[in-house]
Amino acid sequence: MRTRYGPPDVIRLAEVAKPAAGEHEVLVKVRATTVNRTDCGFLSGRPFFVRLVSGIRRPKATVLGCEFSGVVEAVGSGVTSFAVGDQVFGFSEWRFGGQAEYLTIAEDGPIAAMPASVSFEAAACSTEGSHYALSMITKARIEGGQRVLVNGATGAIGSAAVQLLKRLDVVVTAVCSTEHVEMVRDLGADRVIDYTAEDFTQDAQIVDVVLDAVGKSSFGRSKRVLRPRGTFLSSDLGPLSQNPPLALITPLFGGKRVMFPIPPNHGREEMGYLKEMIESGAFRPVIDRRYPLDRIVEAYEYVEMGQKIGNVVITVP
Ligand SMILES: NC(=O)c1ccc[n+]([C@@H]2O[C@H](COP(=O)([O-])OP(=O)(O)OC[C@H]3O[C@@H](n4cnc5c(N)ncnc54)[C@H](OP(=O)(O)O)[C@@H]3O)[C@@H](O)[C@H]2O)c1
Numbered sequence: 001m002r003t004r005y006g007p008p009d010v011i012r013l014a015e016v017a018k019p020a021a022g023e024h025e026v027l028v029k030v031r032a033t034t035v036n037r038t039d040c041g042f043l044s045g046r047p048f049f050v051r052l053v054s055g056i057r058r059p060k061a062t063v064l065g066c067e068f069s070g071v072v073e074a075v076g077s078g079v080t081s082f083a084v085g086d087q088v089f090g091f092s093e094w095r096f097g098g099q100a101e102y103l104t105i106a107e108d109g110p111i112a113a114m115p116a117s118v119s120f121e122a123a124a125c126s127t128e129g130s131h132y133a134l135s136m137i138t139k140a141r142i143e144g145g146q147r148v149l150v151n152g153a154t155g156a157i158g159s160a161a162v163q164l165l166k167r168l169d170v171v172v173t174a175v176c177s178t179e180h181v182e183m184v185r186d187l188g189a190d191r192v193i194d195y196t197a198e199d200f201t202q203d204a205q206i207v208d209v210v211l212d213a214v215g216k217s218s219f220g221r222s223k224r225v226l227r228p229r230g231t232f233l234s235s236d237l238g239p240l241s242q243n244p245p246l247a248l249i250t251p252l253f254g255g256k257r258v259m260f261p262i263p264p265n266h267g268r269e270e271m272g273y274l275k276e277m278i279e280s281g282a283f284r285p286v287i288d289r290r291y292p293l294d295r296i297v298e299a300y301e302y303v304e305m306g307q308k309i310g311n312v313v314i315t316v317p
Pocket residue numbers: 036037038129132151152153154155156157158175176177178180195213214215216235236263303306307308309310
């Protein structure tokens with residue numbers, strides 16, 4: 001837990017009160033959770049606007065962890081969709097609480113029965129990167145047959161984006177470093193550009209959308225490979241925090257434009273879609289490292305380096 005914003009070492013292991021399920025809530029015994037870039041943003045309270053929801057001076061959520069999987073230990077008197085013993089996974093948006101032995105979540109929130117034949121670890125890391133990827137794909141109205149270039153195809157968002165796009169029959173060019181070319185090809189990418197050998201902004205292929213999943217490129221650099229009226233779509237503010245203002249200005253000119261979508265709240269419907277994607281084999285979350293809960297500070301330090309491959313899982317004893 002932590003009681004203030006700061007670097008990973010503000011987190012300490014502590015005994016906290018076991019939460020109780022409210023009338024329409026379930027109490028989950030957490031088996032696995034993750035440390036992701038959303039947790040890192042809420043840990044540091046940066047960019048500052050996250051504090052508008054997380055608490056201006058002190059964080060409201062003392063236990064972070066938005067992704068979780070586990071077993072239902074108790075249900076409130078009004079709960080009808082889950083029972084004690086059910087294996088579940090979900091996304092505790094805004095309230096967090098996954099990086100602990102127990103969490104409570106509303107039964108009509110982003111929680112679903114765990115997909116068949118998937119481990120707690122895989123289920124736990126299926127909801128954050130995929131949520132942001134799906135929200136970008138939906139907001140930009142990307143559809144089958146279009147060409148999309150995913151920059152940062154190895155991150156949590158990028159690796160989910162490649163798979164979700166392929167499910168829609170989009171033609172995907174993925175950009176990553178040499179070491180991960182085969183992995184990204186296995187995710188389904190039609191073409192892979194190794195950014196250590198080739199600059200994607202000089203590529204001969206013109207695309208409908210550049211989806212910058214790691215905020216390492218820019219609209220200015222990507223324009224050359226975008227078709228007229230094409231979209232530069234980013235999950236990140238950009239190197240100079242330029243993406244939000246460009247998203248407001250560029251649509252006014254009717255040409256190539258920037259989109260910086262604000263993700264909607266994660267919901268039950270989306271959990272159903274992800275569950276079906278996992279069960280059909282269309283989405284396999286990529287797992288990089290695993291840490292036990294008592295080494296969570298190390299996990300944050302690693303994730304903050306911005307070089308994780310897919311997801312970092314925390315196993316909860
Ligand atoms: N909008 C939102 O609400 C929201 C929510 C969560 C996260 N985010 C932002 O979204 C971004 C991505 O998050 P994430 O969790 O997916 O990231 P991540 O998992 O931390 O991404 C790490 C990956 O980026 C790749 N990478 C590093 N430098 C690169 C470069 N110059 N070009 C291309 N790829 C590079 C690395 O692979 P290689 O070794 O193959 O390069 C690494 O696998 C972050 O900037 C985060 O702050 C936004």
